[in-house]
Amino acid sequence: xxxxxxxxxxxxxxxxxxxxxxxxxxxxxxxxxxxxxxxxxxxxxxxxxxxxxxxxxxxxxxxxxxxxxxxxxxxxxxxxxxxxxxxxxxxxxxxxxxxxxxxxxxxxxxxxxxxxxxxxxxxxxxxxxxxxxxxxxxxxxxxxxxxxxxxxxxxxxxxxxxxxxxxxxxxxxxxxxxxxxxxxxxxxxxxxxxxxxxxxxxxxxxxxxxxxxxxxxxxxxxxxxxxxxxxxxxxxxxxxxxxxxxxxxxxxxxxxxxxxxxxxxxxxxxxxxxxxxxxxxxxxxxxxxxxxxxxxxxxxxxxxxxxxxxxxxxxxxxxxxxxxxxxxxxxxxxxxxxxxxxxxxxxxxxxxxxxxxxxxxxxxxxxxxxxxxxxxxxxxxxxxxxxxxxxxxxxxxxxxxxxxxxxxxxxxxxxxxxxxxxxxxxxxxxxxxxxxxxxxxxxxxxxxxxxxxxxxxxxxxxxxxxxxxxxxxxxxxxxxxxxxxxxxxxxxxxxxxxxxxxxxxxxxxxxxxxxxxxxxxxxxxxxxxxxxxxxxxxxxxxxxxxxxxxxxxxxxxxxxxxxxxxxxxxxxxxxxxxxxxxxxxxxxxxxxxxxxxxxxxxxxxxxxxxxxxxxxxxxxxxxxxxxxxxxxxxxxxxxx
Ligand SMILES: [Zn+2]
Numbered sequence: 001x002x003x004x005x006x007x008x009x010x011x012x013x014x015x016x017x018x019x020x021x022x023x024x025x026x027x028x029x030x031x032x033x034x035x036x037x038x039x040x041x042x043x044x045x046x047x048x049x050x051x052x053x054x055x056x057x058x059x060x061x062x063x064x065x066x067x068x069x070x071x072x073x074x075x076x077x078x079x080x081x082x083x084x085x086x087x088x089x090x091x092x093x094x095x096x097x098x099x100x101x102x103x104x105x106x107x108x109x110x111x112x113x114x115x116x117x118x119x120x121x122x123x124x125x126x127x128x129x130x131x132x133x134x135x136x137x138x139x140x141x142x143x144x145x146x147x148x149x150x151x152x153x154x155x156x157x158x159x160x161x162x163x164x165x166x167x168x169x170x171x172x173x174x175x176x177x178x179x180x181x182x183x184x185x186x187x188x189x190x191x192x193x194x195x196x197x198x199x200x201x202x203x204x205x206x207x208x209x210x211x212x213x214x215x216x217x218x219x220x221x222x223x224x225x226x227x228x229x230x231x232x233x234x235x236x237x238x239x240x241x242x243x244x245x246x247x248x249x250x251x252x253x254x255x256x257x258x259x260x261x262x263x264x265x266x267x268x269x270x271x272x273x274x275x276x277x278x279x280x281x282x283x284x285x286x287x288x289x290x291x292x293x294x295x296x297x298x299x300x301x302x303x304x305x306x307x308x309x310x311x312x313x314x315x316x317x318x319x320x321x322x323x324x325x326x327x328x329x330x331x332x333x334x335x336x337x338x339x340x341x342x343x344x345x346x347x348x349x350x351x352x353x354x355x356x357x358x359x360x361x362x363x364x365x366x367x368x369x370x371x372x373x374x375x376x377x378x379x380x381x382x383x384x385x386x387x388x389x390x391x392x393x394x395x396x397x398x399x400x401x402x403x404x405x406x407x408x409x410x411x412x413x414x415x416x417x418x419x420x421x422x423x424x425x426x427x428x429x430x431x432x433x434x435x436x437x438x439x440x441x442x443x444x445x446x447x448x449x450x451x452x453x454x455x456x457x458x459x460x461x462x463x464x465x466x467x468x469x470x471x472x473x474x475x476x477x478x479x480x481x482x483x484x485x486x487x488x489x490x491x492x493x494x495x496x497x498x499x500x501x502x503x504x505x506x507x508x509x510x511x512x513x514x515x516x517x518x519x520x521x522x523x524x525x526x527x528x529x530x531x532x533x534x535x536x537x538x539x540x541x542x543x544x545x546x547x548x549x550x551x552x553x554x555x556x557x558x559x560x561x562x563x564x565x566x567x568x569x570x571x572x573x574x575x576x577x578x579x580x581x582x583x584x585x586x587x588x589x590x591x592x593x594x595x596x597x598x599x600x601x602x603x604x605x606x607x608x609x610x611x612x613x614x615x616x617x618x619x620x621x622x623x624x625x626x627x628x629x630x631x632x633x634x635x636x637x638x639x640x
Contacts, residue, residue: 025042025046025058025092026084026088026092027058027059027073027076027077027084027089027092027093028042028045028058028059028062028092029042030076030077031062031068031072031073031076034076036068036072036076037062037067037068041062041065041067042058042062044065045058045061045062045065045067046058048061048065049061056094057091057092057093057094058092059073059092059093059094060094084188085117085188085190086117086118086121086186086188086189087101087104087105087117087121088101089135089188090121090127090132090135093135095127095131095135096121096126096127100121100126101126103124103126104117104120104121104124104126105117107120107124108120116169116185116186116189116192117186117189118132118169118185118186118189118211119169119185119211122211129210129211129212130210130435130439132186133208133209133210134442136186136187136188136208137208142184142187142206142207142208143207143208144207144208144209144421144443145173145181145183145207145208145209145421146209146210146213146421146422146423147171147173147183147209147213147214147217148217148413148422148424151173151174152171152172152173152174152217152221153172153173153174153175154323156172156173156174156175156180156200157171157172157221159172159199159200160172160199162222164195164199165218165221165222167191167195168191168192168195168196169184169185169186169189169192169211169214169215170182170183170184170185170192170195170196170214171183171209171214171217171218172196172199172200173207176205178203179203179204179205180200180203180204180205181205181207182196182200182204182205182206182207183207183208183209183213183214184196184206184207184208184209184214185208185209185210185211185214186208187206187207187208193206210431212426212430212431213431216426220312220314220325221314223297223299223314238286238289238290238293239293241282241286241290242290242293242294242297243315243317243318243319245257245259245268245279245280246315246317246324246326246341247317247319247320248270248279249270249341249343250317250320250322250324250343251320252270252272253272254270254271254272254343255271255272255274255342255343256270256271256276256340256341256342256343257269257270257271257279257339257340257341257343258270258271258276258338258339258340259290259291259294259338259339259340259341260333260335260338260339261284261287261333261335261336261337261338262284262335263335264284265281265282265283265284266281266282266283266284266286266287266290267281267282268280268281268282273512273558273559273560273561274385274510274512274561275512275556275558277554277556287336287337288336290339291330291336291337291339294313294328294330294339294341295309295311295330297313297315297328298310298311298312298313298328299311299312300328300330305332305336305337306332307332308329308330308331308332309329309330310327310328310329310330311327311328311330312325312326312327312328313325313326313328313341314326324343325343325344326341326342326343326344327341327342327344327412328340328341328342329342344412344413350390350393350394350397350417351390351394352394352397352398353367353371353394353395353397353398355394356387356390356391356394356563357562357563357564357565357607358563358565358567359565359598359603359606359638359639359640360638360639360640361596361637361638361639362565362567362598362603362638362639364639365567365569365596366504366506366567369503369504369569370503370504370567370569371395371398371399373471373503374469374471375466375469375470375471376466376471376472376501376502376503377462377463377466377471377472377473377474377501377502377503378395378471378472378473378474378503378504378505378506379453379474379475379476379484379502379504379505379506380392380473380474380475380476380505380506380507380508381475381476381477381478381480381481381483381484381505381506381507381508382475382477382478382479382507382508382509383477383479383509384477385510386508386509386510387508387509387510387561387563388475388508389475390563391506391508391563392449392473392474392475393417395473396408396417396420396447396449396473397417399447399471400417400418400419400420402419404446404447405421405443405444405445405446405447406419406420406421406445406446406447406448406449407420407421407422407423407440407443407445407447407448407449408420408421408422408423408448408449408450408451409423409425409433409436409437409440409448409449409450409451410422410423410424410425410449410451411424411425411433411451411452412424412425412426420449421443421445423436423440425451433451433454433458434457437450437457437458437461438461440461440465441461441464441465441468441470445470446470446471447470447471447472447473448462448465448470448471448472448473449472449473449474450462450472450473450474451474451475452474452475452476452477453474453475453476453488455491456491456492456493458474459488459491459493460493462474462501463493463497463501466501467497467500467501476505478507479507479623480507480566480599480600480623480625481505481506481507481566481567481568481591481597482505482568482584482587482588482591483507483584484505484507484568485498485502485505485568485578485587486584488502489578489581495578495579495581496579498578499570499575499576499578499579500575502570503569503570504567504568504569504570505567505568505570506565506566506567506568507565507566507568507600508563508564508565508566508600509563509564509600509604509621509622510561510562510563510564511561511562511564511604511607511613511617511618511621511622512556512558512559512560512561512562512613512614512617513558513559513560513561513562513612513613514545514546514547514557514558514611514612514613514614515547515549515550515552515553515556515557515558515559516559517550517552517553517559518547518548518549518550518552518553518557519545519546519547519548519611520545520546520547520548521543521544521545522544522545522546522614522615523544524539524544524615528615528616528619531619531624532605532619532628533627533628534628534630537630538630538631539609539630539631540630540631540632541609541631541632541635542608542609542631543609543610543611544608544609544611544614544615545611545614546614546615546616547559547614557614558614562607562612562613564600564603564604564607564613564622565600565603566597566598566599566600566603567597567598568591568595568597569595569596569597570595571591571594571595572594573590573593573594573595574587574590574591574594574595577590588625588626596637598634598637598638599625599626599628600622600623601618601622601623601624601625601628602628602629602634603634603638604618604621604622605618605628605631605634606631606634606635606638606640609631609635610640
């Protein structure tokens, strides 16, 4: 390109431009209009383009010639609505080749009438969905949304004629400042935009969402309306029976429903506050029709009775109008198919951070030394059902403000929070954990919530993100806090990386709360003193309680649950111990001495001494590793 010197005034252009596709310089024209490049620079870039053997876009050439920066381009593109088709835009931006566009258009012509160009480009691998979204979001400034079905405003959905859902790819999400936020897979698709405009008028606030996410939400909605008109839905029919169970579960705040065929009966149990209890029992004859009904609702295979299956149900209660998102698992047992339904997207159960049950001093330390850190990894660890997710969401809620961008990768989204971008991992539609993590940092987040660190890849992603200044919140499956650090070491994560990125590890358990209605004082047995490693004096000042059982607690003596916590802040001595690969015992000792660690067992004792939980539960459910310190010292450490 040695003879390519920038044009002087009056220079004649000897090269004839090749026939360009219509509209293929519309962005360049916009740049000229905005005064970012001159007419002469455009002419020159075109001349260069004509001379190149390779297929290079004008925009790329302008960038190569350093006449245009990415920021200038983005600003210009956002400045005015661009009358341009997606395909042309992608060619102009150099993201696909002109030949690819021609091929995709040919496929569109030959395969059918209603295929969207964006669909074809993605399906035939000319561009991947995520790249497409990135271009549309970053270059054209469309806000990116990840609508989960439970978030979607049903009132808005009902305004869309069902036929439109099969022809167009958009989803009204919510009302925002008097306008209607509509998620498009391709916001440049004129047909889709016009269809949305016809329904919502000029109120449409266009956003962009991944095509599979939109399709999934529409699919769930369609299944919902197909099922809605059930005339004879009372308790005498199977439909009525199943609906009744779902309604009751919803009203009682149940987390899981177990429908179990036994030898002589069909048993239904509800899990409430973490504990299963029999809800109703039915004649065994009802097992096959109930199973079939649930399979129909979950779109599982009705004929398949020998293999495990799973599915998802969107249930809209005719009685209350409330919607319920359920994950269903059909599991083959010797007595037939056992069905477990997990109730998802429970709204309004978020606890404020001060209400999760941390003792005052621990909460203060957690806020000051972990939550307020601008970057680093915070881990909540514990077995399944320990309340980790609730704690994670309480943290997210405490951090959620207008200046902070929070993005999540969860499996699946369990609580819907306003103002953050939540993504439900769903391998069935190609949204895998690994793939999502790859893309998450490109969304320019301040805080990343990663459902779980499950393997070396997710650990590495979390550490990379923390090293580049992000705050990462995640969960882990370990017994206690020090176990969390060890697990990372065992995953092959370098000790110095752990020491420089992890800010804190919180271990957690949930114990049942002593029913306040029927609580009576409790005196520990000599055996319990022995198991505590205490003498009588060590428990001085304790007000131990136990529930006798009453109607309010369904005669269990317990009502609700209480979080038990162990907070490990990575102080300097602890970091050094990790780097020196000291033993668990040594790290634990240092944490107790230098970072004020109170163990799960000790926190449990302190809560039992306040009558919140029972001592027998503390002894049964919490790990006891060292001899606990006397109560008065624990109270001082916890600020109680
Ligand atoms: Zn009671």
